[in-house]
Structure formats: structure tokens, C-alpha cells
Amino acid sequence: VEAVSVSVQDSSALVQRSTLDLILFCFPFHLFQATRPDMIQILSAALHVVLRRDMSLNRRLYAWLLGFDNNGCVIGPRSTRHSNPEEHAIYYFNNFSKDPLIQAMVGILQGKRCGKEEKLPLHDLKPFRILISLLDKPELGPAILEDVLIEVFRTLHSQCKAELNLKTQPSYCEDDTQLSSKMRENKKTSELIKTANLLFNSFEPYYMWDYIARWFEECCRITLSARLHTSSHGKETSEYSLPEFCLLVDFLLDIVSLETYIEIQTEHLPQLLLRMISGLTSHLPALCLSELTDCLKLCSKVLSKVQPPLLSPGSECKLHFPGSTSFVQQKEDQKVSSSNLEPSGDVFEDGENPPSSQSSESGFTEFVQYQADKIDDIDKVLGEGQDSGSLPQGSASSETETASTIGSEDTMIPSSTSQEAKVALPVGNSQKTTMQYCLEYFEQFLTQFIRLYIIPNEVTCRAFATGFQMDLCKDRGQTDDCDLRDKGDATFLATEQQQDSKDYHHAFTAACQLFFECSSFPVYIAEGSLASSAHSNKSETDFDQVKPPVWLQTLMTACCFASDFSIQSVAISLVLDLVGLTQSVAAVSGENLNNLESAQPRSPSQGTVAVVIMPPVTQGNLTYITQKTEFFKQVAAILWNQLGDKTPQYYQRSVELFYQLHNLVPSSSICEDVISQQLLHKDKV
8 A cells, every 4th residue: 555655656657657557457446455544545645646737647547536447448336337427427436436535635635645644844735736636527526625625724724824823813803904915925825825716716706605604504503512412411522613613714805816706795795794694693592602702703804805786777686595495495405414515516517607796897986875764574573582582593504403401491592493484584675785684684683692691671671661761860780770680581690690791792892893884884876776766765764753673672771771881881882873874874865865856867877876875773763762762861871870989990981972972862951961960969969
């Protein structure tokens, strides 16, 4: 075995050719002439012949793997031989040589030489070039790609990290531009990145990001299984770590050429973000807070790479949304098991690429903002399920998780198929982009996170029933929000005891930051359809009172009744930012609406594009909050109370938020009344 492995890598092509003839005759895969480790060792050595680009060598290697002899005649068990050579090659490869080829390729990527633990040079490009060559053979490369691509990611990351002495923390904690330029300035890592992009560019544009989305969903399911195994056996073991995978995706976003195909940034990355948010929502109780923080920061980085699509009159928003028929069918075709990922047959088909959702660059861009009408389907779903506390389900691939206990008997994981139909959103109702669906889905996530870790649902119901009315002169330690929380659900009490407030502060901060980034994400609209859109939104967004949606109610309750001011300050900041966004959009849209009415509509071919922002909080919501509740007054009292002697660490943040609140509230007397009441209170005279 050692002699064959060495001779097949000889510098002479004649020696390699003779050795391959020997291998074809003596070591067919179906006869098991050698042990499995020996066959993998020989195959690992033989795969290096593809680097010579010699057709005679490649023909012998492929014949060995596909069940043919040197003359092209089929070999193998007589009962399995097919008259059609193509059918025979597929059958033989799948049954005899596919698994050894996968193991050999993984071993090469991991740096093993001929099956041994001897490591290859850090900047070795051979593993990537071998895989690129195998992809030229349709029967081999695409069939093993699903199983080896994750190792390609790991190998690329480990080699670049070792070359640059990078720390293990993801680059979203650093300057992304600086790290990316550092890798490209280094000669060795630059060659690695160039070769890796050559490999990635051979895929269909959608494939790599769909693969990452499926692996993310798989990691979430594995984490769930590991938590369940831990609760029953007391030891957590998982080969696939969600933080490790987030680290890999974060690294890939820095090195992959996203500009190669415009649809990557306008279609496939938004789809990836949607499926990540879906997976996080579905598996929220199973994920620890540090994992949530890493995933949310990665989502923010994915969002930073997304480019707004261009919507034109008559265009339709085709979306593989979790819960829709097309998405379920896609997941059935690309179903992921808990142990490995099944190959996708259409990865390298020479079909027409999906049409780009963004047209050529326009002549000039006119900045127009207007407020869009919100569809409250998600809120209705949450409202229906708030009594049972069940989670909305995000991914059709999150299969048969039944109600299970994690860590305590009160933390329940619902069945992932129970509400799949409920969360399917109507696409034909209005022209909506993937990013708008991301925001609506993230509203579910934020609601469930607050209910699980910060405030139980009963507090939200009671707060809105009373209109946030309470004694504004009480200090935070004397308010009756603790009495409300005592009547919360068992899940809240269990998690409150187990989790450190610092941990969910980081996760909640990352969630609020991502939420606002999604809320302020723009859309490009051709001016030909802008006027009609603006008119419809003007009629639909009158200043009538509209009760806030469930997610906003939950967020407002967290502002007032969270036990930790560090959490309150984050929630208050998000609400104020959303209010400011809504007011800014309303002001700009009001100024430009008259211009749109007087101007003659233009067609998209004339090159005029409007940049539109559709905030999730409507003017009707603001009117309701102002007239029906004392929310702003309550927030002002909370911020003012933090200026006492007991909380000097919150002075600066409280003043910043109080000043922002004073500038945003419809009446300046709200903040002034709170200050006056506090100064005249009998305890402070």
C-alpha cells in the first residue's frame, strides 16, 4: 500500500500511468481487496494525479471510481451491471466508491498526507485545485460537494488564521476592512483567497448561500438535540458548533467575491438572512445567550453586504419564504439529515442564471421617503398564540421537534410543524421584498426573546390595559412592576434564575441593533410606480389611532418594566430610534408628495429611481401611543429616576435618552411635567 501510494505520485507520468493500471486491475472498489483505510490511503494519493492535467491519467482515475476497466468495459458484481454505461457509472459510484472518495477528499483538506497525520504546508493550494478538477467531472465533483464543502470552509479559515496569527474571535469584533486588506496584502493568503474564489465561482450563484443557510439550520437542530441529550445524560457533546459555524460564515463574507453576480447581494444574501432569522426564531429556547449574540452579530454582517433591489411596475416578488409551498418543496428536494447533507443534483447544471432583481445603474437617484402600510399578519399569529406561549416556526426544515424539556421542566420546545401554515405570509397582497419579510420575521423573534428572558406576556397585557398609568413619582425600586412579573409564566421565572443579566444584555443589544438596521433598510423603486405607491400610502396611513402591533407592545413593556436599567435603556433607545425614523420619513414624504403630484410620471427606462424607507411604526401607532397611553411620560420618569445617588453609572446614558425623548415627543410639556413633579415631590423637598 505504501509503495502504491508513493509510486502513483511519482514525478514521471509513465510511472503514474502504470501504477494506475495496477490499481485498476488489483484494487477495484467492489472486491474489497484491501482494507477500507488502505483503500482511502491509495485513493488520497491517486487524486493528486488530476493536478498534472493529463487526460490519460484522469481517464484511468475516473474509470477506477466509476466501475470501468482500462478498455472502458463495465466491471462490478454481475447482478448490478447495467447495460447503459451512464446508469452503471452512477450506480457503481454511489454504492462502492463515493464514501471512500469523500473520506479521501476530507483527509486531503484536513492536511493529511496519504492518510497519515503528517500535515501539509499551511498555504498549500493542492486540495482546492484537486476539488476544482473533480468538479469538471459531472459524475464525481457535484456528487461529493455537499459533504466536503464545509471542510473547504474550515481549511480555508484555518490556513488564513494560522498565516496571519488571527485570534479566534470573529471579525465583526474588529475592523472588517482592515482584516480583509490584511489578508489580501499577504502573498500566501492572497493566493489562497484567489484559488478559493475560483472554486466558489464555479458554483451556481445561489448554491453557496443556500448551502450555508441549510448548514445554519442544521447547526440549530444539532444544538437542540445536544441540549436535549444534556438534560437527560448530563453531558453535552456536539461535533458541529453553532459559534464555530458563525465564525466560518463571518470569514467567508470577508473573502468571497460578492460582486461577481449582482443577484448574490440583492437576492441570495437576503434569502440567507431570512432563513437565519427563521432558524433563530424556531430554536430560540434551545440556544444559549452567547450563541444568540454571535448569530445576531453575524446577521448584522450579512445585512451590511446586502444591496437594495430595484422594484419596477408590474414586477413580482418571488420569494422562497418559510412555510410557503415553494419553500417546502425546495426543502423536500434538498432535505438535510442530522448526520450529513444530501447532494443537490442541480448545482452545476448549465442553466440560465436567475434574473437579477436590480437593473443597470440609473442616471440619477432622487431621495424620496414615504411611509408604507404595515400588514399585521405576524401580529395576529402572535396574538393568537400568546396565551399558550408557543413559538412561531421559521423553517420548514425544522422537522419533528416535539414538546421537549431543556434544562428545566418549564422550558418547552413546540412542534415545528404545528404552526407552519399560520406563518405563511401572503405575497400577492402587495409588492414586498425579502428584506421586508426579514423584518416581519424578526418582529416575531424580538417578541419571543423579550417574553422568554425579560418580561412575561401577562405584563404586556396588563400594561396596555392600564395605558401605562402608574405613580410617576415612585422610584424604580418602589414601582409595582415586580408584582406584575411575579404572575408571569414559569418559563420566565426559570430563565431569570439561570441566566446572567450581562449575557442577555449583550444578546438583547445585538437584537435591537439588527432590528433597527432592518427597519431602516431602503428599497429602490422606479419613479414610474412611485406616484401611485405614494398616493396609496397617503390614503392608508392617515393619522387615525391604530393600536400598536404585538411586537411593539412587547418592546414598550420592556422599556417600562424590565428589572435592569441596562436592558431598559436598550429598549428605550430602539423605540426612540423607530419613532424618529417614522417622523423623519413622514416629514420627507410630505415635502415630496406635492412634487410627485405635480410632476408627470416617468417610465423606469428614463433612469429615475427613488430610494424608499418603510418604517415599521406607523403614524397611527404614534397617535395611539400619545393619546391612549402614558408611555412617553412613563419613560421620562424612568430616565429621570436614574439621576439619583444610587445609579451614577447611568447618568450619561439617561441624560442622552431624556434629551432624545424631549425632541421626539409631540408635546414638550411631557418631559417638563415629569421634571416638575419630581422636583415638587414631598420626599425631595
